[in-house]
Amino acid sequence: MSHALILPVILPLVAGVALVPWRDIRPQRVIALVATLAQAGLAAGLLASAGAAPEVYRLGGWAPPHGIVLVGDRLALLMLGLTLAVALGSLVYAVAGDDNRGRAFHPLFQFQLMGLAMAFLTGDLFNLFVAFEVLLIASYGLLLHGGGGRRHRAGFQYVVLNLVGSLLFLVALGLLYRVAGTLNMADLGPALAGLSGSGRAVAEAAVLLLAAVFGLKAAAFPLSVWLAATYGAALVPVAALFAIMTKVGIYALLRLDATLLAGLDFGLAPVLHVAGLATVAAGVVGVLAAGRLADLVSYLLLISVGTLLLGLAVPGEAAIGGVLFYLVHTTLITAGLYLLVGVVARQRVPLDDSLRAGAPLAQPRLLGGLFLVAAMAVIGLPPLSGFLGKLLVLRAPLTVEAPFAGLWLALLVAGLAALVALSRAGSTLFWKQGMPAGPQRGAALATLAPAAALVLASAALALAAGPLNAWLAEAAAGLADAGGYRAAVLGGGAS
Amino acid sequence: MNLAMAVVVGWLTACGVYLLLRARTMPVILGLVLLSHAVNLVLFLGGGVPAGAAPPLVDGSGADRADPLPQALVLTAVVISFAMTAFVLILALRNRRSLKSDHVDGERRDL
Numbered sequence: 001m002s003h004a005l006i007l008p009v010i011l012p013l014v015a016g017v018a019l020v021p022w023r024d025i026r027p028q029r030v031i032a033l034v035a036t037l038a039q040a041g042l043a044a045g046l047l048a049s050a051g052a053a054p055e056v057y058r059l060g061g062w063a064p065p066h067g068i069v070l071v072g073d074r075l076a077l078l079m080l081g082l083t084l085a086v087a088l089g090s091l092v093y094a095v096a097g098d099d100n101r102g103r104a105f106h107p108l109f110q111f112q113l114m115g116l117a118m119a120f121l122t123g124d125l126f127n128l129f130v131a132f133e134v135l136l137i138a139s140y141g142l143l144l145h146g147g148g149g150r151r152h153r154a155g156f157q158y159v160v161l162n163l164v165g166s167l168l169f170l171v172a173l174g175l176l177y178r179v180a181g182t183l184n185m186a187d188l189g190p191a192l193a194g195l196s197g198s199g200r201a202v203a204e205a206a207v208l209l210l211a212a213v214f215g216l217k218a219a220a221f222p223l224s225v226w227l228a229a230t231y232g233a234a235l236v237p238v239a240a241l242f243a244i245m246t247k248v249g250i251y252a253l254l255r256l257d258a259t260l261l262a263g264l265d266f267g268l269a270p271v272l273h274v275a276g277l278a279t280v281a282a283g284v285v286g287v288l289a290a291g292r293l294a295d296l297v298s299y300l301l302l303i304s305v306g307t308l309l310l311g312l313a314v315p316g317e318a319a320i321g322g323v324l325f326y327l328v329h330t331t332l333i334t335a336g337l338y339l340l341v342g343v344v345a346r347q348r349v350p351l352d353d354s355l356r357a358g359a360p361l362a363q364p365r366l367l368g369g370l371f372l373v374a375a376m377a378v379i380g381l382p383p384l385s386g387f388l389g390k391l392l393v394l395r396a397p398l399t400v401e402a403p404f405a406g407l408w409l410a411l412l413v414a415g416l417a418a419l420v421a422l423s424r425a426g427s428t429l430f431w432k433q434g435m436p437a438g439p440q441r442g443a444a445l446a447t448l449a450p451a452a453a454l455v456l457a458s459a460a461l462a463l464a465a466g467p468l469n470a471w472l473a474e475a476a477a478g479l480a481d482a483g484g485y486r487a488a489v490l491g492g493g494a495s
Numbered sequence: 496m497n498l499a500m501a502v503v504v505g506w507l508t509a510c511g512v513y514l515l516l517r518a519r520t521m522p523v524i525l526g527l528v529l530l531s532h533a534v535n536l537v538l539f540l541g542g543g544v545p546a547g548a549a550p551p552l553v554d555g556s557g558a559d560r561a562d563p564l565p566q567a568l569v570l571t572a573v574v575i576s577f578a579m580t581a582f583v584l585i586l587a588l589r590n591r592r593s594l595k596s597d598h599v600d601g602e603r604r605d606l
Contacts, residue, residue: 133579157599159579159583170572173538174541174565175541177542178540
């Protein structure tokens, strides 16, 4: 049995522990960069070798359903790769100075990566709970990094909300174990399918509780009120890393739908549809009302979450493939936008990212150009990946003759709102001058390069859209193939 | 036994939710503690009410042994919720100092 699948969890754990004793920031930076690069290489290797059948790793050689398994199917490995792409950008940006604004940034960052990798790879619901806790505990520390009243206030609310979410998760696990006698995701599908009467009602309640917990992580309305306050208060590289956090919720919803719900014959689609519409609406209002660029990006993130939920509500594999394309696009571009906000804010020192006319920037053309590209990608203008992603989501209901009016209206209105808000923000930031030019310096390469790379990844995604989309369609087919997943996890398998 | 357990879980949950909805940080934390007790009980009972059953480590006939898995799950959950309670207490104390208020929104009102 190959041990490669456990390494994305072990490597950040070892690196995080190795980082703890250092007081000086320089060796920490070296260790963190090396460890993250190694994980990125590992994730790329796993992604390249991902076949149609999921790779299964049994922890300690214990057989499922009681032993814990890690399952590396294409979707899980895709999420892992995405995590590390965002993490590398965020880490390079942080190393330019933000990591020194408090203690223990680098160990927490590694523990965050460990939690994320475990959440994506695990095939056991209780292990998923533990992964959520690991990534949340690290995220609490990262959110507070840098200190200050605003972060503390946002931090307390974020922590309490997520603790309540964790408690609901535990209730759902207790109920599921009571009726099904297993918590292995592959095993739960058939176990739930065999239920009837009160057992079935309990199982449905538990599944809805799980959906609520994952909705909280994904920031689905009305469980989204924490998002703007939290992300707006976090330091720039932390907010960029958190761009992947809402996707953990989306991923968990996808997995829930493919494994547990397949057995229950009970769809979440109506709930997801309404939640998606409400989330987009909340995002649109926020985008138009935002007074700071970081808040504007947070509400754009909320719109993208709503779009993903609407896509999830469309039945069928074709829809999931489109949703995955949009997910890759929105994760990268949101992280890039947060980093770009940081670069722009540093050149507007008294105003930072507040959307008021200030002194001219030191590099107006370069940053303005990047902002234009990012805005086009987010709004969904051709030829960038946002256009293709939205097109795939918009087209999805037509292929299966599902109702499409709500989805179309939401996406088109959200695109218009984003266009208005981003045009206004761009002209205020880059054209209007309300102050004399100050002694602003150009951005350091270490902050500019990751922002530019993540924003320009949108163009690369558009160029590679054909093969990428085909690969994502296979990933979606693999996700929908509950039987193959179950056979790989439970049946035989060299141990 | 079932009824007693249900009443205990319900009462703990009711008290926890009531405290959680307060506007001061300490009652909120106490509410979280009560809720986590209730949830741990639910998780523990996921293996059935272990009344009369032998602890899983004692050798005996298979039928009357308690299910060991929920006990392992509860142990994990207890450790995590203990650590989180400690963390959120420190966070609340730091907020009290930096915001000069123990309101959950950090507002300064008459205490």
